[in-house]
Amino acid sequence: MATYEIDIEDVEYARHGDQPLLARIFKPRGTGAFPAIVEVHGGAWNLMDRNADDRVNEPLAKSGVVVAALDFRMPPIASYPASMADINYGIRWFKAHAAEFHSRPDRVGLMGSSSGGHQVMLAGMRPHDPRYSALPLPAGAPSVDAGVRCVVMLWPVIDPLARYHFAKKLKEGGKPYPDLVDTLIKLHDRYWKTEDAMAEGNPALALKRGEKIELPPTMYIQGTADIVHPRVDLDQFVANYSKAGGHIELEMFDGEAEGFIIRKPSTPAAARAIERIVEFVHQQVG
Numbered sequence: 001m002a003t004y005e006i007d008i009e010d011v012e013y014a015r016h017g018d019q020p021l022l023a024r025i026f027k028p029r030g031t032g033a034f035p036a037i038v039e040v041h042g043g044a045w046n047l048m049d050r051n052a053d054d055r056v057n058e059p060l061a062k063s064g065v066v067v068a069a070l071d072f073r074m075p076p077i078a079s080y081p082a083s084m085a086d087i088n089y090g091i092r093w094f095k096a097h098a099a100e101f102h103s104r105p106d107r108v109g110l111m112g113s114s115s116g117g118h119q120v121m122l123a124g125m126r127p128h129d130p131r132y133s134a135l136p137l138p139a140g141a142p143s144v145d146a147g148v149r150c151v152v153m154l155w156p157v158i159d160p161l162a163r164y165h166f167a168k169k170l171k172e173g174g175k176p177y178p179d180l181v182d183t184l185i186k187l188h189d190r191y192w193k194t195e196d197a198m199a200e201g202n203p204a205l206a207l208k209r210g211e212k213i214e215l216p217p218t219m220y221i222q223g224t225a226d227i228v229h230p231r232v233d234l235d236q237f238v239a240n241y242s243k244a245g246g247h248i249e250l251e252m253f254d255g256e257a258e259g260f261i262i263r264k265p266s267t268p269a270a271a272r273a274i275e276r277i278v279e280f281v282h283q284q285v286g
Contacts, residue, residue: 041113
């Protein structure tokens with residue numbers, strides 16, 4: 001596969017009042033038309049920004065994929081579903097401007113890590129949800145929707161309600177439990193506000209409820225030593241996605257913890273994971 005030099009720039013893609021939202025664009029040098037990925041960072045829906053997943057976005061771009069890594073509204077500015085509206089808008093904004101980035105509107109997929117993995121799966125399933133698609137493009141913009149060709153999830157919070165209950169159960173059991181548990185509970189509460197919202201904005205439960213949803217081809221990457229994203233939720237989602245007729249490829253990495261590509265980018269596991277992401281994106285969107 002060819003390797004490209006890339007250019008990186010920050011572009012304002014949306015604005016709420018006096019608050020701009022930026023997209024970091026990783027653009028291969030060449031005429032294209034290149035496949036594209038809109039990327040959503042993790043951080044338990046509350047933390048980090050568009051730079052968080054550079055270690056995945058850069059090699060993907062160097063393989064010949066335009067990557068648009070989004071900032072979006074988070075608490076305390078706004079809770080669910082504001083981020084989903086920004087992500088849906090970001091997909092449509094990118095499609096409307098695809099030619100400027102040497103891509104095409106029909107060659108766009110999604111990728112996200114942790115809470116970003118949750119959000120891209122939800123966005124891929126519900127591209128026409130009126131709450132998520134509530135922000136109109138400017139007058140005169142091309143007529144595009146937020147449908148995507150594929151979804152790549154890196155250790156997603158695939159069932160926010162189950163993960164919340166998992167963390168609360170650990171806390172109720174008393175010390176010692178990982179310090180991260182208290183933080184996770186607080187951040188769930190800050191973004192979701194209620195357990196009803198965690199159940200509604202939930203890819204795993206949307207499948208179980210039999211909602212009318214899109215089922216884009218999906219890749220699911222996680223380490224076997226990940227204690228933050230419960231394995232039982234992963235197994236149930238993969239089984240139910242396949243049962244519903246969706247194509248899903250699960251890539252498990254032995255002994256790796258959450259965030260292993262970002263935290264340990266020089267390891268063989270991280271290199272293999274990035275290689276698989278590159279192959280999948282080119283196969284589905286290329």
